[in-house]
Amino acid sequence: MEAKELKKLSRSELLEMLLDRSKEVEHLRKELDETKKHIQTLEREVKTSGDINAAINKLTSATEEIQKFAAVISMVSNNLTRK
Numbered sequence: 001m002e003a004k005e006l007k008k009l010s011r012s013e014l015l016e017m018l019l020d021r022s023k024e025v026e027h028l029r030k031e032l033d034e035t036k037k038h039i040q041t042l043e044r045e046v047k048t049s050g051d052i053n054a055a056i057n058k059l060t061s062a063t064e065e066i067q068k069f070a071a072v073i074s075m076v077s078n079n080l081t082r083k
Helices: 003-008 011-082
Strands: none
Touching: none
8 A cells, every 4th residue: 555545544544454464463473483383393303314214224234234244154154064
């Protein structure tokens, strides 16, 4: 709304507009706070899933090493029993 149009409005109309804007601002602030909380929750979940993925990768690597070691032990065991 332009300045000329605003000047034509009565005080009560201006106050009503101001009140409407205040309510809108309050609603937007609440929505922003909720959005921030949601983002924080998502960030925690991403961090946790990253930690879980790192642990899974370490376990997978350890499992592969154990399987290699078991294969070597089996091969050595087979060689000892043949002799």
